[in-house]
Amino acid sequence: MLKHIKPAEVETGMFVQGFVGSWFDHPFWRKKFLLTEEADAIKIRESKVSAVIVDVALGSAPQSAAPAVPVLAPASALPPRLPPVTGRYTPASHAPRPTSFRQETRRAAKIVEKSKKKVGAMFEAARLGQALKVPEILPLIDEIRDSVERNNKALTNLVRLKNKDEYTYMHSVAVCTLMINFACKLDLDESTIRSMGVAGLLHDLGKMAVPQIILDKVERLTDDELITIRSHPVRGHALIGDNPDIPDIARDVCLHHHEKIDGSGYPFGLQGNEISLAARMGAICDVYDAVTSNRPYKDPWTPCTALARMLQWKGHFDERLMQVFINSMGLYPAGGLVRLNDHRLALVVDNCTEDPTGVRVLPFYCTSRLQELEPEEITITPDQGVQILGTERPEFWHFDNWEGMRHAILSQSMPRSAAA
Ligand SMILES: [Fe+2]
Incomplete structure (x- = not known):
């Protein structure tokens, strides 16, 4: 069941179904999610949205004694409301199946x-x-x-x-x-x-x-x-x-x-x-x-x-x-830090010249063994072998001098103190 609550009533454990107010005023890109982090709850409490819509069937209920107000559907977070596209378009009845x-x-x-x-x-x-x-x-x-x-x-x-x-x-x-x-x-x-x-x-x-x-x-x-x-x-x-x-x-x-x-x-x-x-x-x-x-x-x-x-x-x-x-895009900026699906961190070098869908990376650190690796360039292509899971923030890994590290990795000689 959906309920409107004040931003100040938001707690971790609630399932957020939407926000009422300007799209620019709410602090998250995604409108629907289970609120697990206190930091995210604080962001919502401090935001300018006028109300938050929570689903008490999917998460915890608000503590306040105020009567819940059922709503039909989450308000759109996008300003302004825009008319639908007119024409003969008929929405697909089912989502397409993923392919290679x-x-x-x-x-x-x-x-x-x-x-x-x-x-x-x-x-x-x-x-x-x-x-x-x-x-x-x-x-x-x-x-x-x-x-x-x-x-x-x-x-x-x-x-x-x-x-x-x-x-x-x-x-x-x-x-x-x-x-x-x-x-x-x-x-x-x-x-x-x-x-x-x-x-x-x-x-x-x-x-x-x-x-x-x-x-x-x-x-x-x-x-x-x-x-x-x-x-x-x-x-x-x-x-x-x-x-x-x-x-x-x-x-x-x-x-x-x-x-x-x-x-x-x-x-x-x-x-x-x-x-x-x-x-x-x-x-x-x-x-x-x-x-x-x-x-x-x-x-x-x-x-x-x-x-x-x-x-x-x-x-x-x-x-x-x-x-x-x-x-x-599932793409990665050259010079960025990424995590691979085999527990390695890697530096993105660039795309392949011959095949721009391939990404050249230099794995340099193993996160499971907490061990530096000799940087050796590999090419990652869609659908095959090792894949990139996503980008990583250098500061999370204590790579405080990421600029210097990048240079060192590209020069094939990583400083010993870089990986904390
Ligand atoms: Fe243009």
């Missing part, structure tokens, strides 16, 4: 081919001033969602591969895929996940109004060309107009995906909480795909390198969301 990376890559390749045609046709229609027929692409978004749910590495890896002629269309499909994967990781509701997919597809629609010669220019852009390029969010927003088939999330992401947390972005220089969750997510997905793709004016960065560099751009992205994005 190799199996899903074959299916994902077909989705990519279909996407190129559908998105290309839709963008060309927009260029000709015709109305966007969004309901026609909702089944495609459904397929992308299912693929990501079966195995999120297959499609997110394939969509990075694009040639020059199809860049704008494929970048849109890529950002759509990344947004859906990101939204799933944030445990957003079905309608919002779909809207995030539409937002990813349409975020750069305004580029249809920018001359291709400027988009492909290798040399430094003139001031006028820069102004033209930077007009694409506003132009895209105008192209979407008041089309009732397009969710407000897509309008928001289209207009604000180049804003930055520190206010140095465009077109409005919004900062901090002035930028919505969807636009913050869009900014991360947009940049990640742009820097890991082949462009006329630069070679792509590997995913590991891209994440490491994006983490260093202070003030550009929402840092907490950036961490969720990294987790959602």
Whole structure:
């Protein structure tokens, strides 16, 4: 049974089903969880949420004598409430079954081919001033969602591969895929996940109004060309107009995906909480795909390198969301610390040049024997052998001088005092 309680009444042992109040005011990404840590309980008590919804069937009941107020369902933690995507979309009746990376890559390749045609046709229609027929692409978004749910590495890896002629269309499909994967990781509701997919597809629609010669220019852009390029969010927003088939999330992401947390972005220089969750997510997905793709004016960065560099751009992205994005991709920033499933800690070197799904790591410490190891590079690939369990915080392992350790590990000589 669900009950509303005050934040001050929250105790460990309760099962949190949701929060009432602004999404930005509650301290957790996930809305549903068993509260086991006192530190987390303190975070909730000190938060600005107006109420917490607990399930007394799954956790302990509140101590207060105040009568419980049954509620029908947890309030959404996302502001603002957005209308569902309209169209002929019918939700899948069951969750897709997980598949291997190799199996899903074959299916994902077909989705990519279909996407190129559908998105290309839709963008060309927009260029000709015709109305966007969004309901026609909702089944495609459904397929992308299912693929990501079966195995999120297959499609997110394939969509990075694009040639020059199809860049704008494929970048849109890529950002759509990344947004859906990101939204799933944030445990957003079905309608919002779909809207995030539409937002990813349409975020750069305004580029249809920018001359291709400027988009492909290798040399430094003139001031006028820069102004033209930077007009694409506003132009895209105008192209979407008041089309009732397009969710407000897509309008928001289209207009604000180049804003930055520190206010140095465009077109409005919004900062901090002035930028919505969807636009913050869009900014991360947009940049990640742009820097890991082949462009006329630069070679792509590997995913590991891209994440490491994006983490260093202070003030550009929402840092907490950036961490969720990294987790959602199952990727690891170059130079980061990870734990392997064979009780070893390792330093991430980079992706493989030949196979960007492979991650090169240097295991250097055994956590079961508490013993330093001679660093020896191995490559970890999806579905095979040793796997990465997740990222680790160097401070947890008392690696206080992680910068120095990284250098030492890469130089194949680890300082003896490093691992406490
Ligand atoms: Fe853009």
